[in-house]
Amino acid sequence: MGRVRGAFDAQRVCVTGGAGFIGGHLVDALLALGASVRVIDDLSNSTLEHLSELIELEPKRLRFVHGSILEDRALREAIDGCDVVFHLGALGSVPRSIEEPERTWDVNATGTLRVLEAARSLGARRVVYSASSSAYGDTSKLPKGETDAPQPASPYAAAKLAGEGLCRSWSESYGLQTMSLRYFNIFGPRQPADSAYAAVVAAFIRRLSVGQTPVIYGDGEQSRDFTYVSNAVAANLLAGASPREPRGEVVNVGAGDRVTINELLTRIADCLGVSGVSPEHKGARAGDVRHSQADLTRARELLGYRPIASLAQGVEETVAWFAAAGKHSSEHGA
Numbered sequence: 332m333g334r335v336r337g338a339f340d341a342q343r344v345c346v347t348g349g350a351g352f353i354g355g356h357l358v359d360a361l362l363a364l365g366a367s368v369r370v371i372d373d374l375s376n377s378t379l380e381h382l383s384e385l386i387e388l389e390p391k392r393l394r395f396v397h398g399s400i401l402e403d404r405a406l407r408e409a410i411d412g413c414d415v416v417f418h419l420g421a422l423g424s425v426p427r428s429i430e431e432p433e434r435t436w437d438v439n440a441t442g443t444l445r446v447l448e449a450a451r452s453l454g455a456r457r458v459v460y461s462a463s464s465s466a467y468g469d470t471s472k473l474p475k476g477e478t479d480a481p482q483p484a485s486p487y488a489a490a491k492l493a494g495e496g497l498c499r500s501w502s503e504s505y506g507l508q509t510m511s512l513r514y515f516n517i518f519g520p521r522q523p524a525d526s527a528y529a530a531v532v533a534a535f536i537r538r539l540s541v542g543q544t545p546v547i548y549g550d551g552e553q554s555r556d557f558t559y560v561s562n563a564v565a566a567n568l569l570a571g572a573s574p575r576e577p578r579g580e581v582v583n584v585g586a587g588d589r590v591t592i593n594e595l596l597t598r599i600a601d602c603l604g605v606s607g608v609s610p611e612h613k614g615a616r617a618g619d620v621r622h623s624q625a626d627l628t629r630a631r632e633l634l635g636y637r638p639i640a641s642l643a644q645g646v647e648e649t650v651a652w653f654a655a656a657g658k659h660s661s662e663h664g665a
């Protein structure tokens with residue numbers, strides 16, 4: 332990560348969706364690297380809890396714009412004067428996209444177009460877009476490489492994939508520097524654990540810690556490339572700082588490995604010291620893919636990206652965070 336040191340010092344950057352899970356970690360890192368950060372978020376899937384703490388610490392270097400990326404004025408306010416835009420704002424759930432396909436398209440595809448247009452018209456140099464490995468769909472080839480034909484299987488995947496095309500075309504048509512980072516199942520501290528759409532790592536930790544039965548959709552033999560959030564942050568920083576001008580390239584960001592959901596549950600249970608776990612199995616979810624694992628060759632070649640934290644480390648840190656957060660909220664009567 333030596334190559335990003337100094338790259339953001341005194342730089343002004345924007346993080347869309349910066350109140351969210353990955354966005355919050357990215358804002359932490361950018362502030363630590365000396366950047367001035369503007370965040371735009373409509374708080375539709377997040378709260379101001381983490382950002383408020385940061386604003387208290389860094390009132391001059393962190394500004395929050397409460398608004399949607401679909402609102403022109405709010406977006407301009409957030410992006411004006413920024414050199415790099417990290418675009419994370421999105422509706423991030425496959426099941427919700429199946430219930431609300433049009434809203435998903437509006438925010439994830441049209442929203443990306445609006446961010447690119449605002450960045451271009453306001454003179455930003457680069458947009459780093461949070462894309463999704465769901466673009467690959469349920470193909471049997473492993474690991475998934477960026478030259479594989481995309482086969483989106485949900486409205487979420489289709490809209491995120493459209494965002495990649497928009498990024499590339501804004502590079503080709505207008506010379507805006509863009510890069511699309513296709514994340515593979517990111518997890519870590521502060522990921523919501525109690526929503527109906529919760530990511531599986533947070534959901535398992537939460538249920539096991541309070542003695543509830545964890546739920547697995549399908550037989551649990553489906554596998555994923557679970558990636559600790561610090562890896563996604565590192566990839567964003569590398570993409571934002573890269574001296575080589577990106578022109579819409581799509582780049583996988585994962586751990587480069589995979590485990591089944593059943594195995595993940597065992598690892599989390601071990602880490603929590605819970606034995607004899609027997610999950611409840613529910614029907615497989617529509618739009619879910621069977622296996623997923625990232626080929627990281629391009630990420631290494633273009634960005635010098637290598638996972639900086641393993642699954643074991645990530646699970647340990649996430650379990651520790653949830654334990655501390657649970658203790659804090661019970662001490663405060665929440």
Ligand SMILES: NC(=O)c1ccc[n+]([C@@H]2O[C@H](COP(=O)([O-])OP(=O)(O)OC[C@H]3O[C@@H](n4cnc5c(N)ncnc54)[C@H](O)[C@@H]3O)[C@@H](O)[C@H]2O)c1
Binds near residue numbers: 399420
């Ligand atoms: N978490 C993962 O495993 C994963 C995997 C692939 C891609 N991604 C992508 O990474 C990005 C961040 O995901 P996350 O897991 O942190 O999710 P998140 O929901 O925690 O973060 C997204 C943020 O965007 C905000 N947002 C939603 N609609 C908005 C709008 N119209 N205007 C402004 N802000 C809006 C939400 O309030 C939230 O704070 C998303 O683009 C998501 O599609 C995440």
